[in-house]
Amino acid sequence: MKILVTGGSGFIGSNFIHYWLSRHPDDEIINFDKLTYAANPESLKDLESNSHYQFVQGDICDESAVDSVMSSGVELVVHFAAESHVDRSIDDPLLFVKTNVIGTYTLLNSAKKHGNIRFHHISTDEVFGSIDFGSNLQFSEETPYDPSSPYSASKASSDHFVRSFGKTFGLPITITNCSNNYGPYMNPEKMIPRMITNIIDGKKVPVYGKGENFRDWLYVTDHCSAIETVVNKGKIGETYCIGGLKETSTNIDLVKRVLNLMGKDESQIEFVTDRPAHDNYAVSWEKLHNELGWEPQETLDSGLQKMIKWYQENEAWWREAKTEAEAFYQRLAASRQK
Numbered sequence: 001m002k003i004l005v006t007g008g009s010g011f012i013g014s015n016f017i018h019y020w021l022s023r024h025p026d027d028e029i030i031n032f033d034k035l036t037y038a039a040n041p042e043s044l045k046d047l048e049s050n051s052h053y054q055f056v057q058g059d060i061c062d063e064s065a066v067d068s069v070m071s072s073g074v075e076l077v078v079h080f081a082a083e084s085h086v087d088r089s090i091d092d093p094l095l096f097v098k099t100n101v102i103g104t105y106t107l108l109n110s111a112k113k114h115g116n117i118r119f120h121h122i123s124t125d126e127v128f129g130s131i132d133f134g135s136n137l138q139f140s141e142e143t144p145y146d147p148s149s150p151y152s153a154s155k156a157s158s159d160h161f162v163r164s165f166g167k168t169f170g171l172p173i174t175i176t177n178c179s180n181n182y183g184p185y186m187n188p189e190k191m192i193p194r195m196i197t198n199i200i201d202g203k204k205v206p207v208y209g210k211g212e213n214f215r216d217w218l219y220v221t222d223h224c225s226a227i228e229t230v231v232n233k234g235k236i237g238e239t240y241c242i243g244g245l246k247e248t249s250t251n252i253d254l255v256k257r258v259l260n261l262m263g264k265d266e267s268q269i270e271f272v273t274d275r276p277a278h279d280n281y282a283v284s285w286e287k288l289h290n291e292l293g294w295e296p297q298e299t300l301d302s303g304l305q306k307m308i309k310w311y312q313e314n315e316a317w318w319r320e321a322k323t324e325a326e327a328f329y330q331r332l333a334a335s336r337q338k
């Protein structure tokens with residue numbers, strides 16, 4: 001099978017390409033990526049000589065570039081490419097509309113033009129909004145959309161376009177809405193790698209607000225296996241929610257856990273100005289489990305141990321991105337104080 005992976009040079013996309021080619025070595029993957037600040041070509045360097053892997057630099061908003069790869073015999077699209085960082089969406093919302101909405105539309109239209117190619121869309125639990133503090137609610141496929149940030153609003157819009165192409169044009173689509181991922185090749189602008197790299201650098205760990213917000217963390221290869229399950233066994237037109245934990249974790253618990261795993265104490269925690277419209281998330285993955293038999297393999301501790309070790313051993317991979325991420329956060333902090 002020939003697969004078009006968009007955004008394959010980012011965090012989850014690069015993990016997915018490694019995961020897929022290790023399990024399906026006869027398949028062919030084209031990685032179509034613009035190489036924004038969030039990409040790191042080093043993540044896929046080991047595949048450069050693999051004849052089943054091809055990299056094409058391009059923008060998903062560019063119709064002719066998209067048509068050109070789509071017409072090369074692609075049988076499945078796995079669409080990761082997006083602007084993915086909530087804090088950056090507060091800084092520059094329009095970029096999120098362009099990439100996440102227009103880019104997704106451009107891909108859908110091209111998949112439709114080239115023979116209704118199977119289209120799997122990678123989305124997020126953030127489209128469902130926020131869970132109240134103290135509530136045991138979990139998002140599921142039945143939860144109404146209620147996005148809070150420009151990022152989640154743009155992802156919600158892209159989900160609607162994907163479904164509309166399924167219903168209106170018969171495009172064979174599936175969607176997965178996943179909770180927070182963590183693991184290797186993750187840009188250090190995001191919470192867990194920011195924490196780990198700050199601790200390596202002997203710096204404090206910034207926690208937004210009081211650290212009470214909660215997330216449902218999933219190790220990235222568990223996300224990859226969930227996507228594989230839906231691509232292989234999912235019902236066309238359906239949405240599947242993906243989550244990782246039997247219980248959620250507050251940010252402050254998570255920070256303490258990482259400090260503990262890295263042999264540091266809580267004096268390294270620093271509480272900073274909160275993110276506006278700061279959500280809470282928890283996801284039920286009952287449908288994916290009951291209908292398709294998927295379940296995650298890693299626990300939060302086993303996944304964090306692997307991830308910490310990877311960042312300790314791969315400073316060359318993350319150092320430049322960290323400098324850039326911290327410069328972004330300095331600008332953001334200055335603008336939040338105004």
Ligand code: NAD
Pocket residue numbers: 006007008009010011012013032033034035036037038039040058059060061079080081082083084085099103122123124125155177178179180181182187
């Ligand atoms: P990322 O920011 O690490 O990577 C995004 C990739 O997309 C980068 O390689 C970037 O160069 C590429 N890209 C951006 N704009 C592009 C464009 N216009 N054309 C072509 N390529 C472009 O993102 P990630 O964390 O790997 O997330 C991947 C997908 O998974 C996103 O759709 C995101 O919404 C979704 N998701 C992420 C998480 C998470 O925890 N990170 C959880 C659930 C869903």
Ligand code: TDX
Pocket residue numbers: 084085086087123124125126179180181189190191192194206207208213214215251275
């Ligand atoms: O320095 C920080 N301190 C802090 O307390 C950062 C960067 C974050 N946080 C908090 C905010 C969130 O409650 O940690 C939590 C996680 O933050 P992020 O890593 O920015 O992730 P989040 O906003 O939850 O979004 C992520 O998961 C869902 C991905 O970036 C999205 O692409 C995905 O859809």
